[in-house]
Amino acid sequence: MKIMVSACLAGENCKYNGGNNRNKKVEMLFDGNEIIPICPEVMGGLPTPRVPSEIVHGIATNKDGINVDREFRTGAETALKIAEREQPDLIVLQSRSPSCGVKQRYDGTFTGTLIDGSGVTAELLIRNGFRVVDVEDL
Numbered sequence: 001m002k003i004m005v006s007a008c009l010a011g012e013n014c015k016y017n018g019g020n021n022r023n024k025k026v027e028m029l030f031d032g033n034e035i036i037p038i039c040p041e042v043m044g045g046l047p048t049p050r051v052p053s054e055i056v057h058g059i060a061t062n063k064d065g066i067n068v069d070r071e072f073r074t075g076a077e078t079a080l081k082i083a084e085r086e087q088p089d090l091i092v093l094q095s096r097s098p099s100c101g102v103k104q105r106y107d108g109t110f111t112g113t114l115i116d117g118s119g120v121t122a123e124l125l126i127r128n129g130f131r132v133v134d135v136e137d138l
């Protein structure tokens with residue numbers, strides 16, 4: 001199978017704090033599958049490390065109040081182009097991220113409060129018919 005994954009789940013240090021979300025279940029997928037890692041926020045032009053962001057009234061905004069929506073949407077569009085080219089059988093994304101979150105994301109108050117809803121990239125991939133799962137549902 002061809003599987004696209006959030007790069008941080010595959011061990012890339014692309015998280016906002018310079019770390020990763022290495023995941024044992026994702027690592028098990030490395031065996032016998034073609035893995036395509038993507039980090040939409042980095043692909044959109046944001047640096048690592050970076051100030052964390054949330055979706056505030058529909059606009060990706062970092063904790064300093066800077067609008068980073070263009071970077072988020074560029075990253076999502078790039079992820080979609082890769083998915084359209086590669087046609088992955090499955091896409092596994094990191095939970096709760098404002099880009100990659102599939103089922104939940106933070107509510108834009110930077111208080112750690114979760115709401116139902118997807119991140120920018122996950123939403124675009126789902127809307128375009130790709131099979132997207134939250135890593136917690138693997």
Ligand code: SF4
Pocket residue numbers: 006007008009014015016038039040041042094097099100
């Ligand atoms: S944008 Fe996605 S892949 Fe990149 S660090 Fe955040 S959760 Fe991981």
